[in-house]
Amino acid sequence: MLEIKNLHACVEGEDEQILKGVNLTINKGEIHAIMGPNGSGKSTLAKVVSGHPEYEITEGEIIFEGEDITELDADERAHLGLFLAFQYPIEVPGITNRTLLRESYNTIARENGREELDPLEFDDYLKERLEVIDMKDEFLERSINTGFSGGEKKKNEVFQMAVLNPKLAFMDETDSGLDIDALKVVSDGINKIAGPENAIVLITHYQRLLNYITPDHVHVMMNGRIVKSAGKELALELEDQGYEQLEKEFSVNGEAQ
Amino acid sequence: MSTAVQEKETILNFLDGDFGTVSNIPAIAGLNEKGAGNISEFPFPTKKDEDWRFTDLRSISRNHFVPVSEAGANPVGDISEYYLPEATNSRLVFVNGEFNPELSSTSDIPKNVVVGNMAAYSDHEILETHLGKYTNYDDDRDVFAALNDANFKDGTFIYVPKETKVEAPIHVLNVFTDAEKAFYTTPRVLFVGEAYSKATIVEEHVALTQNEYLNVTVNEFKLFEGAHVHHARIQRDSKKANHISRPIAHLDKYAEYHSYTICLGAKLFRNDPRVVQNDEEVDFTIDGLVLIDGDQIADTHSAIDHRHWHAKSHQLHKVVVNDEAHSIFNGKIFVREDSQKIDSFQENRNLLLSVDGTVHTKPQLEIFSDDVLCSHGATIGHLNEDEVFYLHSRGLTKKKARELLVYAFTLESIETMEVESVHKLLLDEVVKYTSRDEEFVAVGK
Numbered sequence: 001m002l003e004i005k006n007l008h009a010c011v012e013g014e015d016e017q018i019l020k021g022v023n024l025t026i027n028k029g030e031i032h033a034i035m036g037p038n039g040s041g042k043s044t045l046a047k048v049v050s051g052h053p054e055y056e057i058t059e060g061e062i063i064f065e066g067e068d069i070t071e072l073d074a075d076e077r078a079h080l081g082l083f084l085a086f087q088y089p090i091e092v093p094g095i096t097n098r099t100l101l102r103e104s105y106n107t108i109a110r111e112n113g114r115e116e117l118d119p120l121e122f123d124d125y126l127k128e129r130l131e132v133i134d135m136k137d138e139f140l141e142r143s144i145n146t147g148f149s150g151g152e153k154k155k156n157e158v159f160q161m162a163v164l165n166p167k168l169a170f171m172d173e174t175d176s177g178l179d180i181d182a183l184k185v186v187s188d189g190i191n192k193i194a195g196p197e198n199a200i201v202l203i204t205h206y207q208r209l210l211n212y213i214t215p216d217h218v219h220v221m222m223n224g225r226i227v228k229s230a231g232k233e234l235a236l237e238l239e240d241q242g243y244e245q246l247e248k249e250f251s252v253n254g255e256a257q
Numbered sequence: 258m259s260t261a262v263q264e265k266e267t268i269l270n271f272l273d274g275d276f277g278t279v280s281n282i283p284a285i286a287g288l289n290e291k292g293a294g295n296i297s298e299f300p301f302p303t304k305k306d307e308d309w310r311f312t313d314l315r316s317i318s319r320n321h322f323v324p325v326s327e328a329g330a331n332p333v334g335d336i337s338e339y340y341l342p343e344a345t346n347s348r349l350v351f352v353n354g355e356f357n358p359e360l361s362s363t364s365d366i367p368k369n370v371v372v373g374n375m376a377a378y379s380d381h382e383i384l385e386t387h388l389g390k391y392t393n394y395d396d397d398r399d400v401f402a403a404l405n406d407a408n409f410k411d412g413t414f415i416y417v418p419k420e421t422k423v424e425a426p427i428h429v430l431n432v433f434t435d436a437e438k439a440f441y442t443t444p445r446v447l448f449v450g451e452a453y454s455k456a457t458i459v460e461e462h463v464a465l466t467q468n469e470y471l472n473v474t475v476n477e478f479k480l481f482e483g484a485h486v487h488h489a490r491i492q493r494d495s496k497k498a499n500h501i502s503r504p505i506a507h508l509d510k511y512a513e514y515h516s517y518t519i520c521l522g523a524k525l526f527r528n529d530p531r532v533v534q535n536d537e538e539v540d541f542t543i544d545g546l547v548l549i550d551g552d553q554i555a556d557t558h559s560a561i562d563h564r565h566w567h568a569k570s571h572q573l574h575k576v577v578v579n580d581e582a583h584s585i586f587n588g589k590i591f592v593r594e595d596s597q598k599i600d601s602f603q604e605n606r607n608l609l610l611s612v613d614g615t616v617h618t619k620p621q622l623e624i625f626s627d628d629v630l631c632s633h634g635a636t637i638g639h640l641n642e643d644e645v646f647y648l649h650s651r652g653l654t655k656k657k658a659r660e661l662l663v664y665a666f667t668l669e670s671i672e673t674m675e676v677e678s679v680h681k682l683l684l685d686e687v688v689k690y691t692s693r694d695e696e697f698v699a700v701g702k
């Protein structure tokens with residue numbers, strides 16, 4: 001479904017590389033976890049894949065369902081079925097969740113030759129999807145993330161994903177800052193959304209999310225590269241040992257390899 | 258009138274007219290005479306005048322305006338698209354400043370209430386008592402209020418007696434037609450609301466074509482004790498027009514006056530709203546929403562005068578500027594020595610969509626009292642790039658994302674509209690404003 005090859009990226013207009021050759025393959029039906037210390041480039045990877053204009057790809061390719069998407073705008077990538085749950089969902093006062101989602105859902109439907117939903121149909125659909133994340137109706141009337149608690153913002157990202165039904169979602173630290181109840185609701189929601197036709201990439205700092213969601217693959221990212229990939233046991237290993245061991249291992253040869 | 262040699266230019270340099278003839282209505286005649294004297298005396302403003310420092314008046318001074326009767330103005334056709342369904346029978350129509358009885362209808366107005374043109378009420382006691390008693394623009398040697406005084410022979414007269422509520426919104430619709438020559442016109446409004454009366458007024462200025470004219474308006478609103486007025490002002494003048502507006506409200510005890518001025522049209526719009534507090538415990542609003550692009554100039558110089566205890570005032574002035582448009586805001590707030598317990602809110606928020614747009618903003622507080630809650634602020638910003646990306650990443654085009662964000666910026670102002678169809682009309686205007694083909698250039702963090 002997604003193939004990232006030797007991806008290098010920097011902040012637009014600057015020299016310093018943040019991503020220094022990322023390779024990653026994701027297939028339909030899989031759940032991946034990307035872990036790694038702060039500043040290793042996890043969020044940058046997610047944003048570059050979603051088409052954030054702040055970053056420039058200097059080398060490599062991103063192939064999504066056979067198509068090179070590196071030149072596409074963020075909205076075009078969303079139309080193809082990509083979704084990013086932001087690490088820091090921003091507040092957009094004055095635009096309600098409902099307004100955004102209807103515009104968003106119908107644009108994606110239109111671009112894919114599917115039928116748009118009229119306001120009444122869409123309302124029914126929204127109500128059904130609210131159950132995925134155990135949210136109340138009034139949530140729809142509120143301005144996007146405005147005045148939301150940290151946990152509500154994260155839930156709102158999962159809710160948007162539940163409504164838009166992307167093929168591939170990058171979820172950037174959707175678990176961080178959640179109390180145990182919220183964590184259960186969020187992981188429950190993600191488990192409900194995950195299916196054989198889609199794929200999910202969980203970017204996380206902690207093993208704790210992985211107690212609720214079982215990944216098929218775990219990757220460790222360090223200094224702009226994926227340095228290790230394995231099954232779910234890798235997460236437990238990291239939980240025990242931390243990143244120090246790996247950091248030593250991968251700094252022996254310095255920047256090379 | 259004497260035509261003594263002037264050291265400075267007066268407005269008479271830019272227009273034709275015979276200001277020697279006065280109305281045969283005594284209440285108006287006196288003002289005509291006073292105005293005629295003033296316009297030949299008051300110098301036309303220049304950038305050296307503090308109140309006109311940033312305002313480019315060349316669209317007036319490089320033009321020449323004739324009276325409507327000499328302009329070769331087109332007759333008005335069907336303008337029903339501008340009617341408000343809520344005000345089907347509570348509407349006054351003025352065409353190029355002249356009252357049009359055929360297009361007006363006031364059958365929904367209660368019998369004890371006056372909604373009509375001044376000329377039809379020439380000997381009404383209220384008109385005689387109040388007309389011209391509230392404007393104070395002469396103190397500033399204001400040539401525009403003087404021109405209105407000198408030239409108007411008719412106008413809108415609204416009188417709501419004691420404890421009377423006018424249910425239907427009163428729609429004062431000023432339409433402007435195309436003409437061979439640039440003309441000037443001077444709409445005038447007198448509103449008198451007696452004790453505990455209540456009314457909603459929608460004052461609208463709308464051009465049928467994009468022609469040149471000079472629209473100089475004076476509004477006098479007198480609210481007696483406990484009177485309550487909601488006043489929506491919608492300015493959709495021609496983008497080649499000049500609209501100079503002088504609305505003043507005098508509030509007695511417990512009066513509530515809430516006005517919302519929406520500026521969409523005009524090449525030059527200059528609005529000097531003033532509110533004068535005559536007694537304690539008044540509550541008032543002079544909000545504004547400005548959406549301008551091209552080479553439009555929108556200038557608001559407001560003055561709020563708190564003279565007594567317990568006043569609550571609100572002024573949210575929101576501005577969106579695109580292209581080379583220019584917004585000016587100068588908000589004077591006075592709190593006199595004897596007025597305590599004042600709660601005054603003023604905020605000017607500017608959204609700049611282009612690199613070449615200009616915003617000048619200056620809150621001006623003059624507070625001589627100590628028990629005052631006065632919040633004020635001014636911001637100038639671009640669209641937030643992170644907000645744009647958030648929406649963009651959800652599948653919306655950048656253009657759509659920006660449209661939604663501008664729409665969101667204006668919404669707070671539009672939601673204050675009481676009349677449903679006005680609310681809707683403004684939402685449509687915002688969509689029209691934002692959904693141009695080009696993208697907005699400027700973004701920021």
Ligand SMILES: Nc1ncnc2c1ncn2[C@@H]1O[C@H](COP(=O)(O)OP(=O)(O)O)[C@@H](O)[C@H]1O
Pocket residue numbers: 011018036037038039040041042043044045054
């Ligand atoms: N927009 C940006 N401007 C400057 N530096 C950035 C920007 N985005 C990321 N970086 C830098 O790139 C590195 C990786 O950041 P990030 O991808 O956020 O890491 P992670 O999500 O793994 O914590 C950090 O050193 C960070 O400071």
Ligand SMILES: [Mg+2]
Pocket residue numbers: 042043044087172173
């Ligand atoms: Mg991060």
